[in-house]
Structures are given as C-alpha cells and as structure tokens.
Amino acid sequence: MKNNGHMLIIDDDIEACETMKSLISRMGHSCDMAHTLTSGLRMATEAEYDVIFLDVHLPDGNGLEILPNLMAQPEHPEVIILTGKGDPSGAELAIKGGVWDYLLKPSSVKEITLTLNRALKYRQEKTRKIGEEIIPLNHVIGTSQGIRASLRLTAKAARADTNVLITGETGTGKELFARTIHNNSKRADRRFVIVDCASLTETLVESTLFGHKKGAFTGALADHQGLFKLADGGTLFLDEIGEMPLSIQKAFLRVLQEKHFRPVGATREETSDFRLIAATNRDLDVMVAEKRFRSDLLFRIKTMHIRLPPLRSRKEDILPLINSRMEYLCNTFGFTEKKLAEDFLTTLNGYTWPGNVRELFNILERAMVDAGEEETLYSVHLARDLRIRVAKSQIKNITGSEAVLPANEPAGENVRKIGQIIFEDIVDSTLPPLKEFKSAVERIYLSELIRQCNGELSKILGISGLSRSHLYALLKKNNLRL
Structure with a gap:
C-alpha cells in the first residue's frame, strides 16, 4: 500500500468536515468530503479509499444503511462511524456491519489521530497478505x-x-x-x-x-x-x-x-x-x-x-457460470457445443433465481437436452414456467403496478420482448392460425390485468386504455369476470 492514505469523510456538518480534513492533510494523507449519503456512496464506489469516516445521521438517510455496499467492494475500505449522539444500538449495528471503530462527536485530535493510524496500520498489514490469500478456486465461478x-x-x-x-x-x-x-x-x-x-x-x-x-x-x-x-x-x-x-x-x-x-x-x-x-x-x-x-x-x-x-444479487456471474457448466456438460455427456442467443440470456437475466446456482445448472442442462443437435440455445429451449414468470415480471415493469420500467429501456422494446416470450409459450412448434393466436394472447393479457389491479375497474381501464363497454365485451368473450 502507498505510504499516504486516501480518506473520505461523509458528514453533513461542513465545519466538522473541514476541521477533520485539515487534520488528515497535516498527517500527510489526501482527503475528500461528501455531505449526503447519496453523494458519499457514489464517491466511495467510484474511487478507492483506505478509510471512510461515516456519519450516522445524514439528511437523506442513516449512514449504517450503506455499510453493506461499502463492505461488498473487492478491497473494501476501513469504516469509522461518527455520530453526535450516544446510540448504543447504532454502535452494535455498526460493529456487526464490520466497521473498524465508532467515534462520538466531537472527538479530540488525539482520538481521531490514534484511530486513523491504527486503521491504516491494520490495512497496510492486511494488504501485504493479499498474495497469500490466493487459493485455487476449485470450480467456484464468479467475479462479482x-x-x-x-x-x-x-x-x-x-x-x-x-x-x-x-x-x-x-x-x-x-x-x-x-x-x-x-x-x-x-x-x-x-x-x-x-x-x-x-x-x-x-x-x-x-x-x-x-x-x-x-x-x-x-x-x-x-x-x-x-x-x-x-x-x-x-x-x-x-x-x-x-x-x-x-x-x-x-x-x-x-x-x-x-x-x-x-x-x-x-x-x-x-x-x-x-x-x-x-x-x-x-x-x-x-x-x-x-x-x-x-x-x-x-x-x-x-x-x-x-x-x-444469492444469484439474483450477482447477475454478472450468470454468463461465466453458464459457460463453465456448458463446457462440463459437453465434456461429460457429449453434448454438442452451443451458442447462446440474445433472447436466451435476456430471459435468464430477467429471472429471480429462487434456487440460485443449482437451479441455473438444472435449467441449462434441460435446455441443452431440449436443443439436441441444434447449434444455438434460444429462449424457446427454456422451461415454459420460467418464461411465463419472466413475462409476467416484465409486464409488471410496463404497468408499474409492482416495479418501474428501467429508464434506459423504451417501453416499446420491452413490449416486443414480452410478446416474443408469450409467443414462444403458446407456439413451441407449429404456428396456429392468427385468430387463434390473438385470442390466446388476449385472454392472457386480460387475466393478468385483472390480477394486478385486484379487479378494480378504474385501474383496469386506466392501464388498458379500454372503454368500459369494450372491456366488458372482451371479458364476456373470454368468459372472464372482475
């Protein structure tokens, strides 16, 4: 580790921040400041810090809320909690969260200096041992x-x-x-x-x-x-x-x-x-x-x-896990090597993975068996119930009933993906007549619309854009009721 440390102070007390920054600078270290939880977390994830002084009471939240984010970083900083109030339960939560120390404000120059020096010494010793901590992964896949x-x-x-x-x-x-x-x-x-x-x-x-x-x-x-x-x-x-x-x-x-x-x-x-x-x-x-x-x-x-x-919190590991498992399946069972279509990966990334890596491996093996000698794995090779769950989840994103549509993805594109998944669910092989296909999709849409709106007519009309008379006509046609 470098001789001079890099610190971050997250505290809404600007005067206290300036005083502490001046002290840290005199000790020969560099120091940045943030005055809100949001800006502090952004800075902590965009740069590498050795020690972070984190206030508990901030304008936009409790400092302890971001401890899991800080501790999840590959070489996470040492965190020293600051608070102006005696808070035993806060101290307990902080220690359980893995912080280095807990200081009450106002702290003396001596307290700050000793605590910071101890944290830096510990970090320096820990950094020296990083090379010793490298072990064979033995099939543990992931970089998250x-x-x-x-x-x-x-x-x-x-x-x-x-x-x-x-x-x-x-x-x-x-x-x-x-x-x-x-x-x-x-x-x-x-x-x-x-x-x-x-x-x-x-x-x-x-x-x-x-x-x-x-x-x-x-x-x-x-x-x-x-x-x-x-x-x-x-x-x-x-x-x-x-x-x-x-x-x-x-x-x-x-x-x-x-x-x-x-x-x-x-x-x-x-x-x-x-x-x-x-x-x-x-x-x-x-x-x-x-x-x-x-x-x-x-x-x-x-x-x-x-x-x-859980796998849902490390979706960047899904593709490496798939590639590793595919290689194993091909070598062990003689499966034909496969390419991965975009819709295949999109569907898997849209799933919540309640069974985690074990479920991913089971689903992948089933898809490869279903694909047979085909060169590419498509969404259609995935289990029907999985595609239905993903489709329903994406429909919720569009309606906003339970989630928010990602800002970087246009609603029209999301509708296209959902339509494709529903299409594949209805027709895994031979295409039906257009009239039959439209009727099936219409019934799926109406059933899901009623479920999400809990049968409330005003919500149903607002989301669907249908008139009252048109809605009741469709419900009667599909033998559905509110």
Whole structure:
C-alpha cells in the first residue's frame, strides 16, 4: 500500500468536515468530503479509499444503511462511524456491519489521530497478505463483488483451523465452499465427512455419529465406526445444521467442546481431532431467539462466518457460470457445443433465481437436452414456467403496478420482448392460425390485468386504455369476470 492514505469523510456538518480534513492533510494523507449519503456512496464506489469516516445521521438517510455496499467492494475500505449522539444500538449495528471503530462527536485530535493510524496500520498489514490469500478456486465461478468477498473469507478460513459457519440460500454452493476450504487446508489429505443434519433422528443419532460396538443393540452384528471417528484428522461438514433437532444439539455440543465421545455399547471414550464446518439456509440468530437452536452451540460453530450471496444479487456471474457448466456438460455427456442467443440470456437475466446456482445448472442442462443437435440455445429451449414468470415480471415493469420500467429501456422494446416470450409459450412448434393466436394472447393479457389491479375497474381501464363497454365485451368473450 502507498505510504499516504486516501480518506473520505461523509458528514453533513461542513465545519466538522473541514476541521477533520485539515487534520488528515497535516498527517500527510489526501482527503475528500461528501455531505449526503447519496453523494458519499457514489464517491466511495467510484474511487478507492483506505478509510471512510461515516456519519450516522445524514439528511437523506442513516449512514449504517450503506455499510453493506461499502463492505461488498473487492478491497473494501476501513469504516469509522461518527455520530453526535450516544446510540448504543447504532454502535452494535455498526460493529456487526464490520466497521473498524465508532467515534462520538466531537472527538479530540488525539482520538481521531490514534484511530486513523491504527486503521491504516491494520490495512497496510492486511494488504501485504493479499498474495497469500490466493487459493485455487476449485470450480467456484464468479467475479462479482459479493462472491469475491466470500472467496477472501474462504481463503482466510483455509489458512486457519477454526470452526466455520457458511450461510446462504438453497443452491448457493455451501458444500462447494466447504470443500474448497478443506481442500486448501492443512487437513486436505484427510477425509471430508458430510453429516446431513436433516436426516438425523434421536433413535439413530448416537449410532450414526458416535458409532457402536457389536451387540450394543438388536441388529448390531459388528463394530461400526461413527462419523466423528471417520473425520479424525480431517473435516466434519454439518450440512443444514439448522435442521438438527434441539434434543441432539446438547450431545453434539459436548463432543465439539471436548472432542471426546463414547460409542454405543463401549466402556471407554474415544477422541477425534476434526475441524468443523457447518452450513445452513436458516437464520440461526432468529432460531436462538425462538429457543429452537442453542445459543452456546451457535457460539461454538460461528468462529468464522461466510455469507454466500444469492444469484439474483450477482447477475454478472450468470454468463461465466453458464459457460463453465456448458463446457462440463459437453465434456461429460457429449453434448454438442452451443451458442447462446440474445433472447436466451435476456430471459435468464430477467429471472429471480429462487434456487440460485443449482437451479441455473438444472435449467441449462434441460435446455441443452431440449436443443439436441441444434447449434444455438434460444429462449424457446427454456422451461415454459420460467418464461411465463419472466413475462409476467416484465409486464409488471410496463404497468408499474409492482416495479418501474428501467429508464434506459423504451417501453416499446420491452413490449416486443414480452410478446416474443408469450409467443414462444403458446407456439413451441407449429404456428396456429392468427385468430387463434390473438385470442390466446388476449385472454392472457386480460387475466393478468385483472390480477394486478385486484379487479378494480378504474385501474383496469386506466392501464388498458379500454372503454368500459369494450372491456366488458372482451371479458364476456373470454368468459372472464372482475
């Protein structure tokens, strides 16, 4: 890192800004200022800053609101929160958001100087280690800010030997990240043992995890090694730990704390030196508050926390993911290499991806099977229900009932795309007579219009541009009612 730091002050108190900027300049650093949340966020994303002083109370919002945006940057700045009011809850939120420190205004020159120097020293040491954090990606695809932030934490987790909690929606790749940590850790040459917590039952948990001795119970015809012992020296991956029954959590916590356990029917305890990685799509903090998950267990498993972003928040990664998966499918199953039509990518980018990367891969494989020997993947090769969802979403953009039409895309062009998707949905192969096609589209439009307007006549007439008599004639023709 350069010797002189680059700072940004986001504060609506102009006099305080000028005073702090003067102090920072005398320390040999450069400094910019912003007096609103909007301008501050814009400056923070357009330039690279080492430290950002962020006021909590700004004219256009709370400074804490932009913390996720700042922390999502590839080499995010250190953030020091400023506030003129004692706000314990604000301090808690700031610390949880990953800020460097929290200063009350007015702060003394000494406080500002010491805090800034500590932040810069930490940043300098952190920057030196960036080269050490590069690890093989092992099929983790993506260049978005969110996924890069997750990869940086993954690299740190691989070098450490602490417990790790990986959270994210279904299909975001939690097991893949867990394997990446294991494969790049000092335990890489030992086993990676998966425990499906959702399948654990009270009757089988002890035998499954602890193992058992021959004759310990009916059907125990031989000694059985449990998963704890199998993971000795390696990594124990608890998949969907949020599904672990509360009655089982206490027994597991003891093993996690002491690394001692006793197989069913055994007289002596055994030991296992395993590294724990847990994953869940649930909010464990909420479950703790609802007394459905033990707080002491959460404390143990959450030494490091890696959050995986949903695919809808990193759509720039969709094309690289598609290209990588297509190469895999072609090499593994002998599929013909495909080109991607613009409407194919447009449809995928318009989807919200509730199943995330897993859903993307399933949809892509289905499309390639459907395309057969054809050279290009078009929107028509995608599942019908997916195209319908995207079409409805784009219709909402036009009507403004639930979303706003993007300013850079003319309504006419959006209508053309929607028409094309609906057209493909109605006619996947042979064209019907024009009259039949128009009737089908008309009924789809009227049904969606009624749904979006909740049957309110004035809204329906305003959006459609129809007269009352014409509307009722169309409803009668299509056997529809408000």
